[in-house]
Amino acid sequence: MNFFDKLNTKISQNQSLLFVGLDPNPEMLPERYQSLDIIAGLENWLKFIIAETADFVCAYKPTFGFYEALGVPGLELLIKTLASIPTHIPIILDAKHSDLNTSSIFANTVFTKWQVDAITLTPYTGQDHVAPFLVYPDKAVFILCCTSNPGAAILQKYPNQKSPLYLQVVQESKNWGTPEQLGLEVGTTNAEILKSIRSIAPERIIMARSIWAEDGNLKQILAAGLNANGDGLLIPVPQDMLGSENLSEEVQSLRTEINQFRSEFIHDASTCDVWLPDISVQDKHPHQDLILQLFDIGCIMFGEFIQASGATFPYYIDLRKIISNPQVFNQVISAYEEILKNLTFDRIAGIPYGSLPTATGLSLRLHCPMIFPRKEVKAHGTRRVIEGNFHPGETVVVVDDILISGKSVMEGAEKLKSAGLKINDIVVFIDHEQGVKDRLTENGYCGHSVLSISEIVNTLYEVGRINDEQLLAFRESEY
Numbered sequence: 402m403n404f405f406d407k408l409n410t411k412i413s414q415n416q417s418l419l420f421v422g423l424d425p426n427p428e429m430l431p432e433r434y435q436s437l438d439i440i441a442g443l444e445n446w447l448k449f450i451i452a453e454t455a456d457f458v459c460a461y462k463p464t465f466g467f468y469e470a471l472g473v474p475g476l477e478l479l480i481k482t483l484a485s486i487p488t489h490i491p492i493i494l495d496a497k498h499s500d501l502n503t504s505s506i507f508a509n510t511v512f513t514k515w516q517v518d519a520i521t522l523t524p525y526t527g528q529d530h531v532a533p534f535l536v537y538p539d540k541a542v543f544i545l546c547c548t549s550n551p552g553a554a555i556l557q558k559y560p561n562q563k564s565p566l567y568l569q570v571v572q573e574s575k576n577w578g579t580p581e582q583l584g585l586e587v588g589t590t591n592a593e594i595l596k597s598i599r600s601i602a603p604e605r606i607i608m609a610r611s612i613w614a615e616d617g618n619l620k621q622i623l624a625a626g627l628n629a630n631g632d633g634l635l636i637p638v639p640q641d642m643l644g645s646e647n648l649s650e651e652v653q654s655l656r657t658e659i660n661q662f663r664s665e666f667i668h669d670a671s672t673c674d675v676w677l678p679d680i681s682v683q684d685k686h687p688h689q690d691l692i693l694q695l696f697d698i699g700c701i702m703f704g705e706f707i708q709a710s711g712a713t714f715p716y717y718i719d720l721r722k723i724i725s726n727p728q729v730f731n732q733v734i735s736a737y738e739e740i741l742k743n744l745t746f747d748r749i750a751g752i753p754y755g756s757l758p759t760a761t762g763l764s765l766r767l768h769c770p771m772i773f774p775r776k777e778v779k780a781h782g783t784r785r786v787i788e789g790n791f792h793p794g795e796t797v798v799v800v801d802d803i804l805i806s807g808k809s810v811m812e813g814a815e816k817l818k819s820a821g822l823k824i825n826d827i828v829v830f831i832d833h834e835q836g837v838k839d840r841l842t843e844n845g846y847c848g849h850s851v852l853s854i855s856e857i858v859n860t861l862y863e864v865g866r867i868n869d870e871q872l873l874a875f876r877e878s879e880y
């Protein structure tokens with residue numbers, strides 16, 4: 402189960418948005434655990450915290466720095482602590498990792514060896530630093546957007562109130578990963594800041610900062626940070642509560658307080674003109690997760706777009722972007738592979754330029770040689786029309802991104818046929834429908850597609866990624 406599903410399952414089973422920081426901070430160690438052996442005292446305290454809270458929280462968040470600071474015994478304590486967390490409860494390792502050249506190796510350690518479900522990262526080194534963590538499809542990252550220490554303001558609020566750096570971090574990091582894989586850590590109890598982040602990231606999980614029980618602005622934080630469904634916000638159990646001998650009761654009472662507010666919040670929101678997604682798991686399209694990820698990374702756009710034919714469409718598909726998101730690219734290749742594995746061919750041909758990376762990925766995945774017809778033939782050099790080696794008479798499967806009129810893919814296929822190659826099958830990711838596959842059939846090809854445009858639009862509408870107006874514009878364009 403991926404992090405997002407594991408987290409949501411725990412939220413609903415335990416009816417809780419609360420998470421607990423599992424921090425072996427010697428300064429916070431309750432007196433009753435203060436023995437000569439500090440590590441043993443910390444271990445017993447952390448075990449007590451887990452036992453008291455496991456049924457009332459949705460996640461645990463060990464802070465790596467506290468374990469590191471204790472040296473080798475601290476790292477051993479981390480491994481023991483991770484092992485004592487029930488496997489069904491997600492673990493978010495608070496590492497605030499930000500070192501570029503150790504990203505891949507660190508991601509492997511935390512996700513593969515330590516089996517944590519998510520990690521916190523700082524954004525300063527950008528997507529290059531985050532991408533190695535996102536190649537683990539079942540894991541997630543939380544990007545630190547904002548903190549509340551006074552010295553941070555000069556950087557995080559730069560250059561002005563209207564467009565502070567922390568909001569730019571939110572906007573930019575939304576391009577790095579899907580809402581299921583990338584959440585935001587908002588290290589402030591300033592409700593206004595939380596509200597401004599929620600307004601530009603309604604779809605993201607926000608992890609709020611650790612608070613002190615007596616701070617008293619819980620309701621403002623909830624009002625600012627909850628999403629329209631009354632969730633999407635992870636609230637830490639206050640640090641001072643963790644020292645209490647009555648931890649279980651105190652956590653349950655905080656949970657009740659939060660849930661009461663959530664019920665009122667959802668009730669109030671439902672009286673406003675807010676459209677809420679209404680889907681059940683049974684209705685889930687088999688490629689729903691992939692469709693959402695493609696939408697979230699900007700491969701599927703809605704608006705008015707002029708096509709090569711001059712026609713205006715209410716959407717535009719730009720699958721070229723997948724090459725910058727390896728985890729999405731990998732899933733796209735797998736979806737094509739499902740179709741190609743049932744076909745018979747000697748070589749794979751990609752249509753330039755958009756489908757060359759896909760054809761390359763499929764060639765490597767299926768151990769099958771690749772060729773491609775050139776878009777324009779050079780006036781110098783070999784003047785080859787087709788790049789790569791082949792033997793006339795071989796069968797080639799043609800791979801392209803989207804079929805609109807079918808013109809570009811059939812032009813490419815004709816070049817291959819002129820060189821003596823046989824083409825039976827054309828496989829695309831998206832079929833624009835409206836008879837384009839019939840056009841392929843009329844020209845002697847069998848068209849296959851991973852998805853049709855209406856499957857994509859309907860899925861996006863069902864989960865609330867597009868609105869009534871966008872759905873209507875699409876439906877009208879079909880006639």
Ligand SMILES: O=c1ccn([C@@H]2O[C@H](COP(=O)(O)O)[C@@H](O)[C@H]2O)c(=O)[nH]1
Nearest residue numbers: 717718755803804805806807808809810
């Ligand atoms: O949303 C779109 C629409 C078109 N493209 C590009 O056009 C061709 C397909 O158009 P045909 O009319 O079938 O020739 C496709 O290969 C893309 O390059 C697009 O990317 N997105």
